[in-house]
Amino acid sequence: MNNKDAAKFRFIHIDWARGLAVVLMIQTHAIDAWLAPAWRQTGFFGKSQLLGGFPAPAFLYLAGLAMALSYGKLDKGELDSLPKLWLSVKRGLQVLGLAILFRLQEFVQWTEWHQWQKIFKVDILNAIGISLMALGLLFWAVRSNRWRFALLLAGTASLTALTPSVQGSQWIQGLPWLAGEYLGRRFDYGYFPVFPWLAFSFGGAAVGLLTAEYKQYRNKSILLNLGLAGLAGVLIIGGNLWARHVPHGAGWSFWRNSPEYVFIRIGIQALVLSGSFVICLFFKPQSFSLMRLLGRHSLLVYWVHITLVYGRVLYFLKVKLDPLQSLLGVVLLTLTMLGLAWLAENWKGLYERTSRVPRFSAI
Numbered sequence: 541m542n543n544k545d546a547a548k549f550r551f552i553h554i555d556w557a558r559g560l561a562v563v564l565m566i567q568t569h570a571i572d573a574w575l576a577p578a579w580r581q582t583g584f585f586g587k588s589q590l591l592g593g594f595p596a597p598a599f600l601y602l603a604g605l606a607m608a609l610s611y612g613k614l615d616k617g618e619l620d621s622l623p624k625l626w627l628s629v630k631r632g633l634q635v636l637g638l639a640i641l642f643r644l645q646e647f648v649q650w651t652e653w654h655q656w657q658k659i660f661k662v663d664i665l666n667a668i669g670i671s672l673m674a675l676g677l678l679f680w681a682v683r684s685n686r687w688r689f690a691l692l693l694a695g696t697a698s699l700t701a702l703t704p705s706v707q708g709s710q711w712i713q714g715l716p717w718l719a720g721e722y723l724g725r726r727f728d729y730g731y732f733p734v735f736p737w738l739a740f741s742f743g744g745a746a747v748g749l750l751t752a753e754y755k756q757y758r759n760k761s762i763l764l765n766l767g768l769a770g771l772a773g774v775l776i777i778g779g780n781l782w783a784r785h786v787p788h789g790a791g792w793s794f795w796r797n798s799p800e801y802v803f804i805r806i807g808i809q810a811l812v813l814s815g816s817f818v819i820c821l822f823f824k825p826q827s828f829s830l831m832r833l834l835g836r837h838s839l840l841v842y843w844v845h846i847t848l849v850y851g852r853v854l855y856f857l858k859v860k861l862d863p864l865q866s867l868l869g870v871v872l873l874t875l876t877m878l879g880l881a882w883l884a885e886n887w888k889g890l891y892e893r894t895s896r897v898p899r900f901s902a903i
Contacts, residue, residue: 552832553820554602557813559835561598566845566877567870568592573849574861574869584863594808596664596732597740599838601809603668604741607631607675608688608748609755615683628676636669642843649851662721665842667732670722671741685749692746699739700802706735708791724797736802743806747813762821765814772814775807830878837881845877 571588579585614624643659651658678695682688706712707724715723724733747768754760783800794801823829834841848854861869883890 552823552825552829553813553816554605555832555835556820556829557598557816557835558602558838559829559831559833560812560816561595561602562834562838562841562877563831563874564591565595565842566874568595569846570849570870570873571866573854574857574859574866575863576859576861579863582863593805594812596667596737597805598809598812599664600668600671600732600737600740601744601747601806601813603672604675604744604746605748605751605813607672607679607741608745609752611676611679612752614679625677625680628680629673630676632669632672632674632676634669635665635672638839639663639665639669642846645847646850649847657717660718660721662726662731662733664732666722667734667737668741670734671738674738675741675745685753689746689749692742692749695742696739696746696806699734699742700736700799703736703797703799703802704789704792707733707797708789736797736799739802740806740809744809747810761817765817768810769814772807772809772811775803775810779804779807833881833885834878837884840884841877841881844880845873848873 568588568591571585572592575585575588611628614627617624619627640659642665643661643663647656647659678691679688682691703724712720712723712725715725720726721731722733724735726733750764751761754764779800782803783794783798788798792798857869
């Protein structure tokens, strides 16, 4: 594998992992929106929602990984300090702006006016935006990759370990409303505060630094991903043992704020990334892949599918379907999103081809 192929290969397995997160995200939201109440106490719904715990950490983890990979271009440039700072945080500000715009659209569509605070809900896009800004500031302030790596590991561990004490503390209840929301005053389903969610981005960025270091070397990249798989096993098994056998304090909840569950999910992300790497060993970088197609257009798919499943367009399906009908809906929605992603990627070529079709005058 030459250097050019190695660079391409790096990106296809990341896209594949993101595509898997997109598929699981679609099934989670669709089944949550469409499954009738009579089926919500069944194993079918429980397993669907359990799988739904994967996409959000994956998007944060892969966002951090991509940030670390792309920052090398800024490191090699000769920009002054302030322009470099702006470029370091620009993408995070863009994503945060899109998050607020998305919530504003939801508010106009189906939220009651007195619930205006939902416009500023700390959703997954907000978490990604904040994490990208935090990583940009860290990479801007610290020039050595070794120190960056050490600080990323320390940040991952700290954000994870401090979550129960932060979310259960009195001081966070006294913070201004929005600051409290972002730091973790509320840890309900569908909220993604700094504690613990930024830990996934910091962990992904640490892996991104290692990936960038070895991206030109096939054998070293394979060894790196084997090592990640081994580390994943340690985190997953260790997290389970820790949750079962170590006493916990007040405010601890395994599914919502426990360090153990965060470490387990970081392990799952590392395992999926390694598995995606192995899968992509068998494909050429230029080969077509439905999973990678979804991964490349994850933001578009996120925006459109949420608008469809929870909005007015498909409101007639809301909590009306049985499991089989819900699965059929998931398949159809996934195919629709694949078509949308394909159009987003090919519309320029389609336009150019149609514009070259000869037009004959009727006269």
